[in-house]
Structures are given as C-alpha cells and as structure tokens.
Amino acid sequence: MDKFRMIFQFFQSNQESFMNGICGIMALASTQLYSAFDFNCPCLPHYNLAYGLGILLVPPFILFLLGFVLNNNISMLAEEWRRPQGQRGKDPAVLRYMFCSMAQRAMIAPAVWLSVTLLDGKCITCAFCTWVPVGTLGNASHPHLSQGEIQRLLARIPCKEIYSGQQLIANEVAVRYLRCISQALGWCFVLLMTTLAFLVRSLRPCFSQAAFLKSRYWSHYIDTERKLFDETCAEHARSFAKVCIQQFFEGMSTDLVAARCHLPRKAPADAGEAAEKLLGITDQGTMNMALKSWHRCKPPLHLHPPALPTGNGWAGEGQPPTHPSAPRKETAAYYSWV
Amino acid sequence: MDRFRMIFQYFQSNSESVMNGICGLLALASVKMYTSFEFSCPCLPHYNMAYGLGIMFIPPIILLLCGLILNRQSLVMLEEWRRPPGRRKKDLAVIRYMCSSIMQRAMVAPVVWIIVTLLDGKCLICAFSGSMDPKKFVGFANVSTVQVQQLLAKVPCKDEELLRNNTSHKAVSRYLRCWSQALGWSILLILIIAAFLARWLRPCFNQTTLLQARHWSNYIDIEQKIFEETCCEHSRLFAHKCILHFFESMQQEIKLHSFSLHGEGEGAEGGEDLLQGITDQEQVNKLLKTWYCEKPPLDVSQAHQR
Numbered sequence: 001m002d003k004f005r006m007i008f009q010f011f012q013s014n015q016e017s018f019m020n021g022i023c024g025i026m027a028l029a030s031t032q033l034y035s036a037f038d039f040n041c042p043c044l045p046h047y048n049l050a051y052g053l054g055i056l057l058v059p060p061f062i063l064f065l066l067g068f069v070l071n072n073n074i075s076m077l078a079e080e081w082r083r084p085q086g087q088r089g090k091d092p093a094v095l096r097y098m099f100c101s102m103a104q105r106a107m108i109a110p111a112v113w114l115s116v117t118l119l120d121g122k123c124i125t126c127a128f129c130t131w132v133p134v135g136t137l138g139n140a141s142h143p144h145l146s147q148g149e150i151q152r153l154l155a156r157i158p159c160k161e162i163y164s165g166q167q168l169i170a171n172e173v174a175v176r177y178l179r180c181i182s183q184a185l186g187w188c189f190v191l192l193m194t195t196l197a198f199l200v201r202s203l204r205p206c207f208s209q210a211a212f213l214k215s216r217y218w219s220h221y222i223d224t225e226r227k228l229f230d231e232t233c234a235e236h237a238r239s240f241a242k243v244c245i246q247q248f249f250e251g252m253s254t255d256l257v258a259a260r261c262h263l264p265r266k267a268p269a270d271a272g273e274a275a276e277k278l279l280g281i282t283d284q285g286t287m288n289m290a291l292k293s294w295h296r297c298k299p300p301l302h303l304h305p306p307a308l309p310t311g312n313g314w315a316g317e318g319q320p321p322t323h324p325s326a327p328r329k330e331t332a333a334y335y336s337w338v
Numbered sequence: 339m340d341r342f343r344m345i346f347q348y349f350q351s352n353s354e355s356v357m358n359g360i361c362g363l364l365a366l367a368s369v370k371m372y373t374s375f376e377f378s379c380p381c382l383p384h385y386n387m388a389y390g391l392g393i394m395f396i397p398p399i400i401l402l403l404c405g406l407i408l409n410r411q412s413l414v415m416l417e418e419w420r421r422p423p424g425r426r427k428k429d430l431a432v433i434r435y436m437c438s439s440i441m442q443r444a445m446v447a448p449v450v451w452i453i454v455t456l457l458d459g460k461c462l463i464c465a466f467s468g469s470m471d472p473k474k475f476v477g478f479a480n481v482s483t484v485q486v487q488q489l490l491a492k493v494p495c496k497d498e499e500l501l502r503n504n505t506s507h508k509a510v511s512r513y514l515r516c517w518s519q520a521l522g523w524s525i526l527l528i529l530i531i532a533a534f535l536a537r538w539l540r541p542c543f544n545q546t547t548l549l550q551a552r553h554w555s556n557y558i559d560i561e562q563k564i565f566e567e568t569c570c571e572h573s574r575l576f577a578h579k580c581i582l583h584f585f586e587s588m589q590q591e592i593k594l595h596s597f598s599l600h601g602e603g604e605g606a607e608g609g610e611d612l613l614q615g616i617t618d619q620e621q622v623n624k625l626l627k628t629w630y631c632e633k634p635p636l637d638v639s640q641a642h643q644r
Contacts, residue, residue: 084632087635088634088635088636121378176379179380187396194403197407198406201407202406202412209420217569221577228577228578228581229581232581233626236622240622243613301618302617303613303618
C-alpha cells in the first residue's frame with residue numbers, strides 16, 4: 001500500500017503542475033510556430049482579407065482544440081457526464097468546475113497566438129491594407145484612378161518589391177499606420193485577457209469559496225478514484241493471468257501424466273524452487289507441446305477455485321471438486337489436439 | 339514527527355523563495371518582452387502621443403496584473419479577508435502585511451518596464467516629438483505651423499524623405515532622449531533610496547507588530563497548504579475504501595448468484611486478496627459494467643465499521 005500511496009502522491013501533487021506544464025509548453029509552441037511560419041501575403045484585393053484573417057483566427061481554433069485533446073481529464077469529464085446515475089448522484093457544480101478549469105488552460109495557447117500575431121502586425125497589415133485612409137495619409141488628389149485600380153494598388157502595400165503606388169500613398173506611411181493599429185489592438189487584447197483572468201481569480205474567494213472547495217475536492221476525488229480503480233484492475237489482471245497460466249501448466253502436466261502413464265514426477269523434499277518452477281515440464285518435446293498448445297488453444301478465462309494461489313503454485317493438495325464442465329473441456333481439447 | 343517537521347520546513351522556506359523567484363522571472367520577462375517588441379512609431383500628428391504613452395503604460399498594468407495573478411498568496415489573503423469570522427477573529431494587521439508584501443513584489447516588473455523604456459528613449463521621442471517648440475531648433479524655425487507639426491511628428495522615423503534635407507531632427511531626438519534618460523535614472527534613484535530607507539528604518543517602528551503579522555501570515559499560508567494536502571490524502575483513502583467495498587460487494591453478489599463453492603473460509607484472506615473472488619471473464623465484465631453503470635454511493639461507513 002505504501003507504494004500505491006507514493007505513486008498517487010506523485011500524481012496528485014503533479015497533476016496540476018503537469019497540466020500547467022503542458023499549458024506552458026503549448027504557449028511556447030505557439031510562439032515558435034508563429035516565428036517558423038513563413039507569412040506570405042497574396043497582395044491581391046480580396047484574397048488579402050481572407051488570408052490575413054485566416055492566419056489570425058484559424059490556428060488559435062486549432063490550438064484550442066489541441067488543448068482539450070492533450071488534456072487527460074477530458075475523458076474523465078465525459079465519463080462523469082454520461083454515466084448513469086446508479087447509486088451515486090451527479091453534481092453539476094463538479095462538472096462545471098472540471099470543464100472551466102480545462103477550458104481556462106486550453107485558452108492560453110490561442111490567446112498567445114493572437115497576441116503575438118497582433119503585436120507583430122503582419123496579419124493586420126495584409127488583411128486591411130485596402131482600407132487605409134488615403135485621403136488623410138496620402139494624395140487624394142492623385143490623377144483619377146478607378147476604385148478598382150486604387151484597390152489593386154493598395155493591396156500591394158505589404159509586398160514592397162511590387163508596390164507601385166508611391167505617389168498615391170507612401171509605403172512606409174501606410175505600413176506604419178497599419179502596424180500601429182495592429183499593435184494597439186494587440187496590447188488592448190492582452191490587457192483585456194489579463195484583466196478578465198484577474199477578475200475571475202480574485203472575485204471567486206469573495207463569493208463562492210465554500211462551493212468552490214467542495215467542487216475541487218470532489219473533482220480530485222473522481223480523478224483519484226479512477227486512477228485507483230485502474231491500478232486495482234491492473235493488479236487483478238496480473239494475478240488473474242498468473243493463476244490462469246499456472247493452471248494451464250498444471251493442466252498440461254496432469255494430461256501428460258494421464259496420457260503417458262508416467263509416474264508422477266518425483267517431488268523429493270529437497271527439490272527446491274527450481275523443480276517447482278519447471279512445473280513438471282522437463283523435456284524438449286513436452287515444452288514444445290506446451291508452447292503450441294498455448295498458441296492454438298488458450299485456456300478459458302476461468303480459474304479453478306482450489307488451485308487459487310496459496311504459497312506454492314502446485315496443485316499437490318486440492319483436487320478440483322465438483323466444479324462445472326470447464327476443466328473437462330480443457331482436457332478434451334488437449335486430447336483432441338494430441 | 340520528523341516527516342512533518344521536514345514538510346513544514348519545506349513549505350516555510352519555499353513560500354517566500356517561490357514568490358521571489360516568480361517576481362524575478364517576471365522582471366526578466368518584461369525586459370525580454372521589451373527587446374523583442376518591434377517599436378514602430380506611427381509618425382502621424384495625433385497618433386504619436388497615444389502610441390508612445392500607450393506603450394509606456396499599458397504593459398506595466400498587464401505586468402502588475404500578472405504579478406498579482408501568479409502570486410498564490412494573493413488568493414490566501416483574499417480568502418482571509420472575505421471569510422466569515424466564525425470562531426477565529428480576523429487580524430487586520432496580518433491582512434495589511436500580506437497585502438503590502440504582495441503589492442511590493444507585483445510592482446517590480448512594471449517598474450522595470452518603465453525604467454527600461456525611459457532609458458531606451460524611443461517611447462518618449464515618439465510621444466513628445468510633436469509637442470516640441472519649433473523655435474528652439476534651427477531647421478524648423480522658418481516652416482509654416484501646419485507643416486511643422488507634420489515634420490515634428492516624423493522625427494522618430496529616421497528614414498523619412500522629408501527629413502533628409504533637415505538635420506534638426508537629430509537635435510530633437512537627442513534632446514528628447516536626454517530628457518528620457520534623465521527621467522529614467524532619477525526614478526531609479528528615488529525608488530532605490532525609498533526601498534533602502536523603508537528597509538532600514540522599519541525596525542525602528544513597531545517591530546513587534548511586524549513580527550507578529552509576519553508570523554501569522556506565514557501560518558495562514560502553511561495552514562492552507564496543509565489543508566489541501568490533507569484533503570488530497572483523505573480523498574485517496576476514501577477512494578481506496580470505496581473501491582475495496584465495491585469489489586467485496588461484487589464478490590458477495592457473485593457468491594449469491596452462482597452457487598459455486600468458492601473457498602468461503604480461505605477465499606477471504608491469504609492469496610485471495612488480489613483476486614477478490616473474481617475469477618472469471620464474465621465476472622470481470624460484470625464488474626466493469628457495474629462500475630460504469632452504477633457507481634457505488636459515496637459512503638464508506640459500512641466498510642469502515644467492518
């Protein structure tokens with residue numbers, strides 16, 4: 001039990017820090033992704049808006065979903081939400097708490113992407129370059145160009161090499177203007193997010209602390225219970241498999257004795273552990289038969305009661321009493337194979 | 339007892355150092371943010387002031403809020419402030435002490451940002467180049483009022499064509515940068531002197547109150563942490579008992595329904611511990627299905643009494 005306790009302490013204390021770690025890694029990954037991404041504005045009138053806004057909004061959505069996918073607790077939340085009531089009531093406050101804490105962590109990477117994109121300015125410059133106020137910033141009295149022509153000229157602002165509207169409006173002026181707007185939007189967005197986070201965190205102790213403590217306890221409980229149940233099932237499966245295999249070898253050995261009328265193996269008092277571990281299989285032919293039988297005809301998932309684990313695995317003492325047909329089925333199978 | 343003492347010491351020593359560490363990290367992050375941020379003055383008459391002052395003051399507010407959010411003690415303080423008195427009186431001196439220590443740590447990163455901004459000078463040049471008196475600078479003295487505003491606004495953008503013939507823009511830049519750096523160093527000096535005096539003169543006033551406040555604020559912090567740890571332990575034990583109880587009740591159900599002669603006597607102890615009497619594929623499937631469809635009630639009083 002001590003071993004279990006140590007393992008669970010590790011998980012429990014580290015569950016929060018593990019999730020925070022993943023959250024931080026995703027935020028760093030989103031900045032890396034942005035700097036590695038080769039932004040390439042199309043510099044065409046309608047494509048600019050679609051491209052710029054697409055780069056601004058689609059990756060955050062992907063990062064948000066990824067934040068949920070990478071969170072282990074999502075399956076726990078889904079299970080708790082969908083399970084039948086049974087003998088244990090469901091508390092919607094606990095479900096809300098679990099969902100909120102997951103959503104908060106999942107929102108960090110998209111918010112980082114949006115901030116970095118806005119503070120850098122390339123997306124907004126690309127998306128809104130055709131909306132620059134030419135009247136105030138440039139020469140409105142330029143030789144008359146049709147609206148379409150002006151749009152086409154302005155659309156090339158982000159691509160300095162092919163920009164040919166220097167007389168209409170200087171490239172640097174337009175880029176600086178758009179970048180200023182973009183950075184202002186970026187800082188306002190970061191300020192808004194930080195203020196929201198601050199309010200959420202600081203208003204909670206003022207209003208619903210008791211309910212919060214309750215929800216937090218029970219959500220940790222559900223998590224711990226699930227992990228402990230999985231561990232218990234794993235241990236059970238291990239013991240089950242061990243006994244099943246032991247009984248398989250015992251069954252093989254008994255069949256051999258019955259089939260070949262050999263004397264039962266001499267089990268001298270001083271045979272020791274090695275003889276025990278051989279489980280009665282002491283020559284190549286027998287071993288090969290055992291291996292083939294294991295592959296061709298696995299034993300049923302049903303353990304015989306008397307041979308259930310005692311100190312030594314050997315069924316020297318207990319005989320299978322009035323147990324139903326299963327062992328006989330096993331024996332028949334071996335015979336037919338042989 | 340030794341284990342408890344070790345845990346206490348760990349919590350005690352780490353609370354302050356964790357908070358100082360976060361404070362330092364935020365200060366470094368603010369410097370890094372400033373250097374990686376691409377400052378781009380719009381060089382337009384009214385936009386300059388808004389942009390320059392915005393860059394100087396909005397990030398410090400963000401950093402202050404971050405410093406408050408990331409500090410665990412701020413939650414502890416709020417809880418202590420808002421809790422009903424119950425059977426334990428509230429000591430306002432403790433709350434004031436906690437508040438002041440939280441604010442001091444949270445103010446470090448914003449102050450670092452402001453000082454770095456002033457020492458670098460770009461923000462002030464951008465914000466105040468349009469407010470310069472053109473008569474002080476030779477190149478701008480003979481230009482019309484409207485045009486001079488435009489020219490002055492373009493001073494922070496060195497690559498402007500309009501300024502190529504006019505070297506006074508360098509004079510304006512230098513002038514503003516000089517003011518900016520002087521302001522930066524003065525603020526730094528004043529803050530350091532204030533911190534020095536506060537730390538040095540504090541023992542002269544109310545030392546006992548301070549010691550008490552510090553002790554009890556540490557106590558509240560540690561009590562909170564230990565409560566959370568105890569709740570975790572409790573939920574682990576609760577879950578453990580609940581699952582054991584569940585397995586036992588499944589075992590009893592199986593015994594009732596299958597009439598098989600599982601070793602009643604030896605089944606309960608010895609090697610049976612791990613298998614819990616569940617020795618069959620269907621039994622395991624039934625157990626797993628029951629676990630999902632009908633979770634046991636959150637009540638281990640029966641198991642506890644056994």
